[in-house]
Amino acid sequence: MPKRPLVIEIPALGTIDRTKGHIGQQLTDSLRKAISTGELKAGERLPSSRALADSLGVSRGTVTEAYEQLRAEGLLDTKASASTRVAAGLQEWDTPAQRTINQQTEQPPSLPTSASLYIAMADHLTPLPSVPFSVAVPRGEVAMDDHWRRLGNRIRTSPMAAPSGYTCPQGLLPLREALADYLRRARAVNCEAENIIITEGTQQGLYLASKVLLAPGDLAWAEDPAYPGLTAVLQDRGVQVSRIPVDTQGMNLASALETCPAARAAFVTPSHQYPLGMPMSMPRRLALIDWARQYDSWIVEDDYDSELRYTGQPFPAMQGLAPKRVIYLGTFSKVLAPSLRLGYIVVPGFLLKSFIGARSLLGRSSPLTEQHVVAAYMKEGYFDTHIRRIRAIYGERRQVLIDALQREIPELKVQPADQGMHIVVSLPEGQDDVAIASAASTAGISVRALSPMCSDNLQLSGLMLGFGGFTEAQLLSAVKKLRQVLK
Numbered sequence: 001m002p003k004r005p006l007v008i009e010i011p012a013l014g015t016i017d018r019t020k021g022h023i024g025q026q027l028t029d030s031l032r033k034a035i036s037t038g039e040l041k042a043g044e045r046l047p048s049s050r051a052l053a054d055s056l057g058v059s060r061g062t063v064t065e066a067y068e069q070l071r072a073e074g075l076l077d078t079k080a081s082a083s084t085r086v087a088a089g090l091q092e093w094d095t096p097a098q099r100t101i102n103q104q105t106e107q108p109p110s111l112p113t114s115a116s117l118y119i120a121m122a123d124h125l126t127p128l129p130s131v132p133f134s135v136a137v138p139r140g141e142v143a144m145d146d147h148w149r150r151l152g153n154r155i156r157t158s159p160m161a162a163p164s165g166y167t168c169p170q171g172l173l174p175l176r177e178a179l180a181d182y183l184r185r186a187r188a189v190n191c192e193a194e195n196i197i198i199t200e201g202t203q204q205g206l207y208l209a210s211k212v213l214l215a216p217g218d219l220a221w222a223e224d225p226a227y228p229g230l231t232a233v234l235q236d237r238g239v240q241v242s243r244i245p246v247d248t249q250g251m252n253l254a255s256a257l258e259t260c261p262a263a264r265a266a267f268v269t270p271s272h273q274y275p276l277g278m279p280m281s282m283p284r285r286l287a288l289i290d291w292a293r294q295y296d297s298w299i300v301e302d303d304y305d306s307e308l309r310y311t312g313q314p315f316p317a318m319q320g321l322a323p324k325r326v327i328y329l330g331t332f333s334k335v336l337a338p339s340l341r342l343g344y345i346v347v348p349g350f351l352l353k354s355f356i357g358a359r360s361l362l363g364r365s366s367p368l369t370e371q372h373v374v375a376a377y378m379k380e381g382y383f384d385t386h387i388r389r390i391r392a393i394y395g396e397r398r399q400v401l402i403d404a405l406q407r408e409i410p411e412l413k414v415q416p417a418d419q420g421m422h423i424v425v426s427l428p429e430g431q432d433d434v435a436i437a438s439a440a441s442t443a444g445i446s447v448r449a450l451s452p453m454c455s456d457n458l459q460l461s462g463l464m465l466g467f468g469g470f471t472e473a474q475l476l477s478a479v480k481k482l483r484q485v486l487k
């Protein structure tokens with residue numbers, strides 16, 4: 001008598017639709033569903049692969065593969081020479097009650113303190129909309145020229161850009177060679193290619209320096225006011241921060257030497273104080289280096305936009321005065337483009353391996369193709385020409401902005417400075433810079449308030465106005481809007 005085909009009572013299998021193909025996948029999904037809804041209970045025995053195959057009219061191999069997949073997911077127990085069962089102790093996880101909890105009423109876990117801290121950082125560090133006066137938007141005349149595009153196209157279609165394995169965390173040697181040559185010549189930095197580590201920008205450089213040089217609880221000095229990306233890094237690392245006031249000569253060490261001299265590191269912007277703009281005088285630089293030698297401390301020099309000086313040559317970097325004490329951070333964000341995410345750190349040889357190790361932890365290395373393009377741009381001389389060109393354009397735009405402000409809103413006091421891609425204006429007494437920045441945003445212009453960059457002991461009220469990426473006409477119209485906002 002011919003055998004009657006076995007009918008398997010698993011309703012979920014009824015949804016298998018042969019016309020849709022991928023029968024093996026459908027079978028696996030249906031069995032998984034049957035387990036998740038409790039149709040198949042923990043420990044329950046499944047039909048043999050042969051019986052299920054006969055019942056469904058599929059090959060035995062299809063059933064075996066489905067069982068094997070579910071076994072690998074931990075849903076089935078398949079013991080040699082024994083039957084296949086739903087894994088013991090497995091709970092249903094797709095009951096109607098669970099679904100209601102998951103989707104509607106379940107309370108999320110409480111927010112860790114660190115997560116709240118990052119919310120504040122996101123607010124501070126998110127770029128402003130790219131309308132005047134946001135900083136650093138290389139567009140139009142100040143964007144990279146045709147040589148950049150030509151080199152980029154050549155490199156992207158060459159074997160150099162073919163996908164490859166992990167690359168050196170220190171960065172591409174030809175880029176480090178080009179940088180060493182440039183930094184010695186243009187920034188008086190004392191370095192060779194082997195002292196340089198390529199980063200994803202100064203923000204990462206600050207993070208790396210804080211990781212390698214400081215332990216949680218250590219004391220560090222930061223300027224007051226300071227770049228919020230620095231203070232956020234130090235806070236994130238659990239470093240105690242003493243904010244050191246700045247005056248017309250940059251960081252004023254006198255009070256710090258009396259009250260908190262034993263810091264492990266000082267984070268400074270000596271070429272162009274961020275955000276106020278003054279350079280650190282030579283006596284102050286020498287005093288800072290003396291302090292670092294006396295207290296066995298580090299100086300972290302953030303040289304973010306020093307190439308852009310409009311009267312005379314850029315100031316030499318501090319690093320050249322004490323290459324074993326000063327960690328130098330540079331970036332392509334200001335002179336090429338922030339979206340490149342390429343920067344560099346110069347460190348003394350005895351720190352190199354520590355920084356390379358820390359760099360490997362943070363994303364391993366920078367994208368190779370972009371490194372090749374920047375290296376070629378520098379080696380073929382276009383980088384220097386580009387800087388000269390944008391310096392001339394920025395210089396003119398800066399003057400247009402200052403003249404327009406003095407003409408249209410004379411009550412704003414422009415801080416004396418002659419570098420960079422932004423100017424700072426002080427607001428008349430009693431004006432709330434945060435409220436003004438918010439009103440400006442509603443009026444379609446982007447300004448940064450100064451007060452959030454200050455410590456609680458300092459009460460500056462002012463605005464940072466970027467001019468780099470905007471034409472004269474755009475700047476003039478934005479100044480008129482700002483005048484309206486201030487009224």
Ligand SMILES: Cc1ncc(COP(=O)(O)O)c(C=O)c1O
Binds near residue numbers: 274
């Ligand atoms: C003072 C200062 N340091 C560091 C950075 C971060 O630059 P990067 O784009 O290289 O991360 C900026 C960016 O505006 C800055 O102004």
